[in-house]
Amino acid sequence: MKKISLFVSALCLAYSVNVLAADTGVISLRNGALEENAPAETMKDFPKQNDSVGINYVNQPPLIPHSIRDYRIDTRSNKCLSCHSLKNFKAMKATKISTTHFVSRDGEVLSDVSPRRYFCLQCHVPQVDAKPLVGNDFKPAGALAE
């Protein structure tokens, strides 16, 4: 009896594995069957220097139009601010850091970048020329669309 039940459960397991592995007809976003590993995309390189990328909606953090390889941001140093800080932006002909970044979470205006806005890459990111996997018909409204 024990042997038979073991045999039956083995059969069931084999069947269920077969069913799961069978072609379900569902195509993944990367144009392959679900159970297949899609071939890896080629690595994308960040453009070294671009014209600045426009914003699509109000209060969007501007994108970074240049490569940021090895630009470290930690509590001891912030490479971004060596060009974009209020002190340095003029000499470096860089975009100025917005003074909204000087406001602490309690609404106090500080004399320097507020700790909560210090880690630039939390909001600002560089862009590669990659086609989105999912279609998107978002359109900027009003003046931003022009």
Added chain:
Amino acid sequence: MEKLKSIWRTLRKPSVHFSLGFLVIGGFIAGIIFWGGFNTALELTNTEAFCISCHEMKNNVYEELRSTIHFSNRSGVRATCPDCHVPHKWTDKIARKMQASKEVWGKIFGTVNTREKFEDKRRELAEHEWKRLKANDSLECRNCHNFDYMDYSLQGPRAANMHSTALASGEKTCIDCHKGIAHHLPDMQGVEGWQ
């Protein structure tokens, strides 16, 4: 004193047992062996394998170097520790090697033998290197990067602007702007050009 005098007298005496030829040729060969051995030993301490045989170097600065462009890049040319930290010219190299005897002291007494101790000393150690490179006009950078062959048109506008003015006039040198390109930076409070 009496002993010294007797040694001096022996040295001044012409050789009795050895021929002039033996002394000249023997001295010549001994010289080659001594000089060759010295230089070989010196070169041995000038390799990356030697540097990272100490865990202080291997776990801190070497590990930090590995992700930077001076270690891995598209063309596969890389810099090793001595390329940037040891002068190529012989006299300068010897001077640096004598200074490095302090590092042996540090190794023996474990001055930076933990990550925490290393971090505490990072600013001081970094400042030594900044000072050295500032004083020799970034000589070690220029062993590979030659200003005369820089093409501004291939540089970003900001880089071209800086290189054609401040660097060209000699007012600034590489290390003034390119700090922390191979290792993590210390606290940059009060360093020119930093927050």
